[in-house]
Amino acid sequence: MSAVAATARLSRLLTMVPWLLNRPGVELGEAARHFKITEPQLVRDLELLFVCGTPGHMPDDLISAEWDSGRIYLSNADAIARPLRLDPDEAIALIAGLRTLADLGDVNDLGDRRAVDSALVKLSAAAQDAVSAANRVDIDLTPGPGGAEATLRTAREALRLHRRLRLHYLVPARDEITERDVDPMQVTSIDGRWYLEAWCHRAEGVRLFRFDRVAGLRLLEEDGTPPPQAVSRAGDEQLFTPSEDDLVVTLEVEPRGRWVAEYYPVEQTEELPGGRLRVVLRVAAPDWIPRLVLRLGGAGRIVSPPGLADQVLTSAAAALAGYEH
Amino acid sequence: MGAVSSRRTERLLNLVICLAASRRWLTKEHIRAAVPQYADCDTPEAFDRMFERDKEDLRDLGIPVVTGTDERWFDDEPGYRIDRDDYALPPIELDAQELAVVGLASRVWQQASLAGPAARALTKLTSLGVDTDQDMDGLEPRIRTAEPAFGPLYAATRDRQVVTFTYRKPNGDAAAREVEPWSVASRNGRWYLIGKDRGRGAARVFRLSRIESDVKRRGRAGIYEIPEDLDAQQMIGKHVPSTDERIATVLLRTGRGAGVRRQAVATIASAEKPGWDELQIRIGDAGMLAQALAGLGPDAVAVTPADLRAEVIRLLKGALGAQAAQIQSENPKMRVG
Numbered sequence: 001m002s003a004v005a006a007t008a009r010l011s012r013l014l015t016m017v018p019w020l021l022n023r024p025g026v027e028l029g030e031a032a033r034h035f036k037i038t039e040p041q042l043v044r045d046l047e048l049l050f051v052c053g054t055p056g057h058m059p060d061d062l063i064s065a066e067w068d069s070g071r072i073y074l075s076n077a078d079a080i081a082r083p084l085r086l087d088p089d090e091a092i093a094l095i096a097g098l099r100t101l102a103d104l105g106d107v108n109d110l111g112d113r114r115a116v117d118s119a120l121v122k123l124s125a126a127a128q129d130a131v132s133a134a135n136r137v138d139i140d141l142t143p144g145p146g147g148a149e150a151t152l153r154t155a156r157e158a159l160r161l162h163r164r165l166r167l168h169y170l171v172p173a174r175d176e177i178t179e180r181d182v183d184p185m186q187v188t189s190i191d192g193r194w195y196l197e198a199w200c201h202r203a204e205g206v207r208l209f210r211f212d213r214v215a216g217l218r219l220l221e222e223d224g225t226p227p228p229q230a231v232s233r234a235g236d237e238q239l240f241t242p243s244e245d246d247l248v249v250t251l252e253v254e255p256r257g258r259w260v261a262e263y264y265p266v267e268q269t270e271e272l273p274g275g276r277l278r279v280v281l282r283v284a285a286p287d288w289i290p291r292l293v294l295r296l297g298g299a300g301r302i303v304s305p306p307g308l309a310d311q312v313l314t315s316a317a318a319a320l321a322g323y324e325h
Numbered sequence: 326m327g328a329v330s331s332r333r334t335e336r337l338l339n340l341v342i343c344l345a346a347s348r349r350w351l352t353k354e355h356i357r358a359a360v361p362q363y364a365d366c367d368t369p370e371a372f373d374r375m376f377e378r379d380k381e382d383l384r385d386l387g388i389p390v391v392t393g394t395d396e397r398w399f400d401d402e403p404g405y406r407i408d409r410d411d412y413a414l415p416p417i418e419l420d421a422q423e424l425a426v427v428g429l430a431s432r433v434w435q436q437a438s439l440a441g442p443a444a445r446a447l448t449k450l451t452s453l454g455v456d457t458d459q460d461m462d463g464l465e466p467r468i469r470t471a472e473p474a475f476g477p478l479y480a481a482t483r484d485r486q487v488v489t490f491t492y493r494k495p496n497g498d499a500a501a502r503e504v505e506p507w508s509v510a511s512r513n514g515r516w517y518l519i520g521k522d523r524g525r526g527a528a529r530v531f532r533l534s535r536i537e538s539d540v541k542r543r544g545r546a547g548i549y550e551i552p553e554d555l556d557a558q559q560m561i562g563k564h565v566p567s568t569d570e571r572i573a574t575v576l577l578r579t580g581r582g583a584g585v586r587r588q589a590v591a592t593i594a595s596a597e598k599p600g601w602d603e604l605q606i607r608i609g610d611a612g613m614l615a616q617a618l619a620g621l622g623p624d625a626v627a628v629t630p631a632d633l634r635a636e637v638i639r640l641l642k643g644a645l646g647a648q649a650a651q652i653q654s655e656n657p658k659m660r661v662g
Contacts (some may be wrong), residue, residue, distance in 0.1 A: 003604035006333035007382050013338060015388075015448050021452035035448070048331065054346045079346040082413035083449040088483060090446035093439040097430030100466060112426050119423040119430075126417045136482045138510035138557040139433070141466050159463035170583050175621075177583045186463040192514025215587055234465070243562045252651070255496040262515075262534060275497020289658025291620040301651040309648055316645035318623035323638055 011084075012037075013045060017063075018083045020074040027068055043067065043276040047109035054079065080284070091130035094123055098135040103142055143194045148211040154219060158184045164224035165198070169209055173285045177215050178202070183226040186232045197234050201228040202272050206230050249289050253277050257299030278303070290315055290323040336362035340379055340549040341388060345412060350393050350404025380405075388412060413599040414449060424450065424457040429464070438479065468511055472533035475509070477540035478518050482506040484546040487523070491538035492531055499537060504529070505549045510557035521549070521555045530560050571609035574628040576601050585617050608633065615640060 008030045013033060019034070021027065032042040053062035053076070066073040086094070098120045102113075143152060158165050165182050182198035183251045185206070189195070194211040248267075253260050255275040260266075268280040283289065290311040293300055302309040343359040344351065357363045357372055366372035380390050389411045392403050418428065427450060431443040451457075470476075474490065481488045490508055493499040505521040507528075515532060522529040577585065579600055586592065588606050595601040608614055615633055618625045621641035627634040 005330045005340055006337060007386055009330070009334045010337045010341075010382075010457050011386055013334070015445070015452050019448075022452065034451070044331075048335055048338070052335060052342060052418060054342055077342075079342045079409070082409075083452045084387060084412060085414045086446050086449060087442070089442035090449070092483065093434050093443035094427060094446045097433040097443065097452075098427065099425060100468075101430055104466065110630035115420075115422040115426045119419060119427050122419060122423070123427070124418050126415045131604070133483050136506075136508045136551070137479070139339040139468055140510070140512045140558050141433075141468070144513075156462045156464060170540065172584055174586065175581055175583050176482070177586075186465065188465040189467050190514070191469060192512065209585060213585075222431050232469075237637070256495065258495060271497070277497070291622065293648065294641060294643060294644045295616040296621055296647075297616070297619060297640030298603055298647040301644075303645040306652075309652060312644060312648040313652070314642045315622035315650070318619075319619070319641050320638065321626075322623060322626045323634070 009045070013049060014080055014084050016045060017049065017074065017077050017080050021077065021081055024073055027072045028067060028127075029073060031072060037100055044074065049077070053077075053218050082322035086127055086130065088130045088133055090121070091123070091127035092134040092137055092257070093119065094128060095131065096139060099134075100139045101113065103140065140214060141189050141192070141194075148194060148286070151196070151211045151217050152187060152194065154217045155187045158219055158224055159187070162220075162225050164220040164222040165196075166216075166218045166220055167196075167209060167214065167291060170215055171214040172213070175290050181220065181222075182209070183224040183230070184235065185226050185230060185232055190234065195234070196230060200232040206232065227277055231251055239313045246284050247286045247305070247306065249281045249283055249286060249305065251279045251281070251289075251293070251300050252303055253300040256296075257296050259302060260296075268285055294319075332362060336360060336378055337382060341383065341407065344390060344405055345409055346406040347406055347412075350406050352402050352404045356405065414453070417450070417629050419450060419455055420452070421455060421457045428457065429466070431457060433466050433468060435467060437468050438476055439470075444490075469514070470516065472516055472536070473534040474533045474540050475516055477542060478506060478533065479509050481540070481542050482509050482518075482520075482539075484542075485549060485551065486534060486542045486546045486547070487544050488540050488542055490536045490540045493535045493537050495535075500564070502529075502531070504531070506554055507551045508557040509533075510561060512561050516559070517561050519555070519560050529558065529564075539633070569610050569611045572608045573608050573614065573632060573633050575604045575606055575618065575620070576626040576628060577604060578624040582617075582621050585614075585621070585625070588614075603628075611636070 012069055016031075016289050020031065026310065027041050028042060028072050032039045033044065037045075046067055049063045050065045064075045064076045071272055093240060098116055101116045107306040109203060140190070143149060153167070157163075165184055167180050167182050169180065170177050180200055182196070182200050185197045185199065189193065189198055190208075195208040196214070197206065197208050199205070200207040203291050209309070250262065252272065253276065258275075261269050261277055263278050264281060270278040272278055281289075286308055289302065289308055293312045296317060302312060339360045339362065339594055340356070343356065351359070353373075353376060353526060356376065357366075360495055363372055363375065366420055371416065383390050388407060390407055391411075392405055394403050411472040428447055434440045434443040478488065480486075486504060486506070489501065489503045491499055492502045503523040504518065505523065506518055507521065508517060508519045510517050515534065518531040518533060520529065520531075521527065572590065575585070577600060579594075579602055585606065588609065589604040590607055591605040592602050595603045606614065615627070615636040618627050618637045619634075627637040
């Protein structure tokens with residue numbers, strides 16, 4: 001515990017020294033924010049730097065740090081004046097991330113495509129050995145077909161210009177296309193799907209809109225600055241966590257229906273003989289479950305609740321009646 | 326931050342500075358004298374132990390502590406040093422826009438296992454002096470690494486080290502696998518391992534969510550080669566949308582089937598069936614269209630082509646049969662269907 005804390009702090013100090021040397025007179029508050037620590041923590045770091053230095057430890061040998069005025073001045077730290085090189089994980093994370101952006105550049109004409117390419121060249125040169133390891137992490141976030149590229153472009157345009165958008169959006173659970181005006185907040189990907197996060201004037205709340213369900217997107221003349229109460233939820237781990245009030249649905253699927261457990265957020269799965277699977281889901285609006293079972297065409301069935309199971313029977317029988325002539 | 330850990334940080338920092346400041350090899354005795362915190366050690370053995378641990382700590386942070394002797398000093402005892410050029414980030418000049426995209430690249434990992442390294446790397450780069458407040462027009466690509474297998478598989482791929490785990494195939498069979506990891510790749514929000522399956526003697530793709538056991542790393546690192554022309558995304562199988570160019574005729578109840586309607590090339594009110602629309606739809610992926618139409622139940626009828634119509638009927642009969650059998654098995658006395 002103490003060993004980890006000590007090396008983590010050492011790592012911060014070794015980065016802090018060049019950062020401060022390159023910004024003489026920076027304010028305590030700004031430095032603390034940059035390193036995501038409190039001002040008292042920062043002062044303790046400076047106090048520690050102050051007593052370290054080259055052999056001999058005469059005052060002249062020590063790192064000199066001054067911060068009484070609220071501005072930080074650091075000197076006499078030549079041995080550690082440059083930041084430590086990137087370790088393999090650090091280099092891999094950045095290079096794989098940049099490559100992901102470079103792939104995106106093809107579809108959303110990032111004005112920053114030049115910057116992505118040149119940053120990649122410079123970082124690869126600096127990372128040396130880690131470059132080949134970075135090849136082994138391969139992320140594809142390109143939005144799929146179906147107008148997603150145009151949606152991405154229009155959404156970013158609206159964000160740049162701070163303009164409102166008129167959105168036609170498919171709500172599959174209700175089988176309808178809704179129209180709404182939204183103030184865009186960000187464009188983000190979650191689990192491989194792209195979303196527009198925006199303040200929705202119809203719902204009067206923050207909503208995530210899946211690109212592949214956007215039926216139309218138009219830039220409006222109105223200002224699209226979201227209201228102050230619009231707080232992003234996209235990073236929220238609990239985003240897709242169902243609530244306690246949701247209906248519990250149990251399905252059994254054949255081997256060729258096992259994809260259901262990977263595609264939908266399931267609460268629980270249980271292996272059954274013959275490669276079959278029992279799947280438990282919690283759903284707010286269960287109407288899509290009978291439709292899912294119809295699509296599965298015999299590769300899955302509802303175990304409970306019985307009401308939903310009956311819907312499958314009624315619906316399938318009525319549908320088949322439409323083919324009898 | 327306790328006093329013990331503070332003292333330890335101080336000792337490590339002094340060790341780094343003394344090894345990096347020196348132009349010659351420092352023997353252990355030099356080091357013991359130069360780093361005041363080593364005075365805490367009562368015996369040479371205690372110092373040896375502490376110094377060994379500290380060297381490991383520095384190497385774990387990626388600080389290159391090297392050993393050597395300088396023959397001019399006729400001194401056989403090896404010394405230690407940090408080569409400053411080897412220690413430091415090579416000069417790398419990023420402009421504000423480049424730094425902004427690097428920031429974006431680091432945030433790709435924000436909710437994933439490499440979040441820490443990605444953030445530290447960015448801090449190192451900003452320490453060079455450039456600041457950026459450019460935002461990227463609200464673009465925030467993100468990935469996640471929710472699968473517990475990601476951590477060990479990533480590390481094994483990085484280090485080229487063989488792994489073993491239990492894997493469940495899509496058909497439900499589970500078996501032990503021994504794999505030389507080549508690549509970890511993410512597509513459509515799912516992570517995959519690509520590597521050579523030693524038991525089968527051939528390249529295989531594994532979906533991380535189907536790994537059922539802990540992943541064990543075995544043997545030494547760097548013992549196998551990775552094909553140079555490896556294209557991980559290609560191996561996962563780029564989704565090639567089926568391109569059935571035929572046009573289907575479909576009846577939809579008015580106001581229903583919003584998703585299917587987006588694919589329509591023409592829509593008119595049905596002449597024969599009041600309250601229904603007749604749509605012409607480019608088929609594309611015939612299997613997907615049949616499923617979508619079956620899912621709509623009594624709100625949709627596939628008219629032509631005959632194979633699409635037959636497929637929808639097959640799905641509906643299959644669903645009806647399976648559901649009826651389920652209800653029958655729970656309640657044998659009841660007659661269904």
